[in-house]
Amino acid sequence: MRKNTSRRLALPALLGAAAIAIGSSAFLSGPAFAAPGEGGEGTLTIHKLEQPDGPLGPNDGSEIEVGTAKPLVAGFTACTIDDIDLTIAADWERLRDIVLTLDGAGEPVATEDGTPLALTCGTEQMTAEADGTTQFTLPADKAYVVYESTVAANAIPAAAPSLITIPFPGNGEPGQPAWNYEPHIYPKNTLAGGGATKDGEIIGDQVSFDIMVPIPPLGAGExxxxxxxxxxxxxxxxxxxGTVTLEDADGNPVTLTAGTDYTLTAPSGSGGDEVVLNFLPSGLAKLDANTGGKLHLRIDATATGSxxxxxxAQITINGTSTDxxxxxxxxDPEEFFTGAHIVKEAKNKGASTNVPLAGATFDVYTAAAGATDCPATPDPTAAKVVDGAESAADGNTPNQxxxxxxYCVYETSAPAGYKPLQGGMLLDVTGENASVTVVNTQVGADEGDLPELPITGALGNVMLVAGGAALLLIAGTLVAARRRQQQRQ
Known part of the structure; x- marks a missing residue:
């Protein structure tokens, strides 16, 4: 793609806004010691990089260490300024008056005192993905307009065109040549969304996204x-x-005011909203004042289905959006599934099959991915995802x-007359309609649940008869004793 905005560029140092560096290690023989007008060829090496937080090194043309700067893939084209001949001393003086712009199609335009100069452009060359470099071999004693003919993905904006000469003035270091036939340039871009991240957090049916966007420095004057x-x-x-926070380069919070510094989509109450955060002029000024900081957008949502x-997320900065x-x-995105529930059954005394049981309530907690069972009581570090789900007449709790x-399922109350679940039961959600069955046994179904009942029937009659006989025997003994007493008297 091509950048569609034009940009004027003054060139008092022949290079414009692009950072340029000249190699100092290769000037031992050949054209490195040649002076302008001696002909031959030179090379131009382009290093395409993402804009770092600070300068890479001197803007004098020497080859420099780029450190961890991210290489970018982009296309560059070198165009000869036909009317400039650097074997002529006066043409060197003309360079200061040349202004470079890009037209509406992203093509370079060179003007001298407002008059367009003819350009002859060569074949585009792409920078290598591994290190962001490409090298042109160019005739000496010429001036060239070098421009980014295929913009790096998500670049903000395209690097401005540069004017470079072969040879180029040396860097003035002792022992180095006065003229460099092997210059290196370092055009850089800030990327929309460069370094941005998005994390997802899930608790039950609640999901949150945290979008972090670095606030990179832009190009000079941007x-x-x-x-x-x-x-x-x-x-x-x-x-x-949704919540919006900004921190400065040191991690300190920067105050943002909704409606003044930014606008954020309000929830509609239905699924599938597009959430849009847009910065207003006062907020944009705070971004300029806090480059190197980070912007966070947190989005909270409820899952209502599978x-x-x-x-x-798409990031847009100054008209450039992430593709x-x-x-x-x-x-590591996760799947949601509908229909998770608990099946409650009763095991009644003497019954051969279980039946649905209404009125039991349950809490559900998260469990470790490798869990094979549940502790007797909920883990204090676990998150409760279902609170007080109650079984209905069919024995099922509401779908979640x-x-x-x-997940670990705990019964918080059992129907009267039934023994509650002891400890927790594991619920494994791997698809829709996941369930676990919890059985309550009716009190009295197991031996020892209740005291023994009084025994009535035949044995009771025997005891009554035996008791009556004993009473008659006692009565007869008392009568006989009284008679003997009366006879003695």
């Missing part, structure tokens, strides 16, 4: 004119809230939307 984050949620996710949390597949995406994973 300010933030636009920063926008677009995040299209899936239809099964219902957006419930689906994946795979999601990519599909290049924006911040959720790392849960992320794939393992």
């Amino acid at each position: 300010t933030y004119q636009e920063l926008r984050i677009n995040d299209q949620l899936e239809s099964f996710l219902q957006y419930t809230a 689906g994946s949390t795979a999601n990519e 599909p597949g290049t924006g911040p995406s959720v790392v 939307v849960l992320a794939a994973g393992k």
Whole structure:
């Protein structure tokens, strides 16, 4: 793609806004010691990089150590300024008056005192993915306009065109040649969304996304004119809230005011909202004042159906948006499934089959991915994802939307007359309609549940008869004793 905005560039140092460096290690023989007008060829090496937080090194043309600067893939074209002949001393003086711009199609335009100069452009060369470099072999004693003819992905904006001469003035270091036939240049771009991340967190049916966007420094003279984050949620996710925070380069919070510094989409109450964060002029000024900091957008949503949390946000800075597949995406997305529930059954005394049981309540907690059972009581570090789910007449608790994973089920109350679940039971959610069956045994179904009942029937009659006989025997003994007493008297 091509950058569609034009930009004027003054060139008092022949290089414009692009950072240029000249190699100092290769000037031992050949054209390195030649002076302008001696002909031959030279090379121009381009190092295409993402804009680092600070300068890479001297802007004098020497080859420099780029450190961890990220290489970029872009296309560059070198165009000869036909009317400049550097074997003529006066043409060197003309260079200061040449101004470079890009036209509406992204093609270079060179003017001298307002008069266009003819350019003859060579074949485009792409920088290598590994190190961001490409090298041109060019005739000496010429002036060239070098421009980014295929813009690096997500670049903000395209690197400005540069004017370079072969040979180029040396860097003035002792022992180094006065003229360099092997210059190196370092055009850099800030990338929309460069370094941005997106994390997802799930607790039960609640999901949150945290989108982090670094606030990189822009090119010389550039300010933030636009920063926008677009995040299209899936239809099964219902957006419930969003928060925006900014921190400076040291991690300190920077105050942002909704409606003054930015606007943020309000939840609609339905699934599939597009959440849009857009910075307003006062907020953009705070971004300019806090380059090197980080912007966070947190999106909270409720899962209402089955689906994946795979999601990519689009970052737009100053008219350049991340292409599909290049924006911040959720790392290790997870699946949600509908229909998770608990089946409650009763084992009644003397019954051969279990029956549904209503009125039991349950809490559900997260469990470790490798869990094979549940502790007797909920782990204090576990998150409660279902609170007080009650079994209905069919024995089922209401369906829940849960992320794939393992959970521990605890019965918080059992119906009267039934023994509650002891400890927890493992619920493994691997698809829709996941369930676990919890059985309550009726009190009295197991031996020892209740005291023995009084025994009535035949044995009771025997005891009554035996008791009556004993009473008659006692009565007869008392009568006989009284008679003997009377006879003695």
